[in-house]
Amino acid sequence: MDLTIGAVARRTGLTERTLRYYEELGLLDPARDAAGRRLYDGHTLDRLYRIRLLRELGTPVADVDPDASDLAALTRRHLADLDTRLGELVRQRERVRAVEDRLLGGTPPGDEALLDLLSGLAGDELAPTRRIALLVCRDVAAAHAWLVEVFGFGAGPLTYADDCGGAVHGELHVGDGVVWLHRETPEHRLLSPLATDGNLTASFAVLVDDVDAHHERVAAAGTVIDYPPVDQPYGVREYSARDPEGHLWSFHTPIPDPQEQ
Secondary structure, eight states: OOBOHHHHHHHHOOOHHHHHHHHHTTSOOOEEOTTOOEEBOHHHHHHHHHHHHHHHTTOOGGGOOGGGOOHHHHHHHHHHHHHHHHHHHHHHHHHHHHHHHHHHTTOOOOHHHHHHHHHTSOOOOOOOOOOEEEEEESSHHHHHHHHHHTSOOEEEEEEEEGGGTEEEEEEEEETTEEEEEEEOBGGGTBOOGGGTTTOOSOOEEEEOSOHHHHHHHHHHTTOEEEEEEEEOTTSEEEEEEEOTTOOEEEEEEEOOOGGGO
């Protein structure tokens, strides 16, 4: 049975992006039909199962090796892990039932019983609530104006400080995210690519509705284009460009799966 990437995503609950990510890492290599569509056969599904088992058991993705993993041993580990979790759930259920019995009998639970109940509840996670990307610029005001005019980002406020001789902070609205422009601060090792001979440790990827139209607009402004729009094996049509300070930006649009149309 050969399945498309969309069918595998629906059946497993994984996203197509996750499946493509496993391909990028070399963990999966599904066959392709004459039209270039991915086909997941039994061998590929077996590898995917091993990968997911290893991840479920806490293996870092960089250490996942489906070829070196014995499926029977992995399954035994998975069962042991599930048994441990089920055992804890049973114990927690009994603590809750005991408290319910006391409440139904008109007796409030004691301190120890409440502490036991609290120990079984999930803690409040300090979960991230919003992502903000930070872009270090030598000239914050000039970068802000260029990114708005050429890339088409939404303009947010600029903050000036007299003792710094210009803008020290700027904000841009980029799709569903925000980019903060930050002045260079060597004391914090925050430098523009202009100060590092163009060397980068990070770059930006932005989803746009029409990557070819966006490329046309950006190229017409004389922007340095690293490469023009091209279909990538990870399911997007993409191009990359540099802003005047040398930051690398990639813009892409997902390639529709013909099987899903």
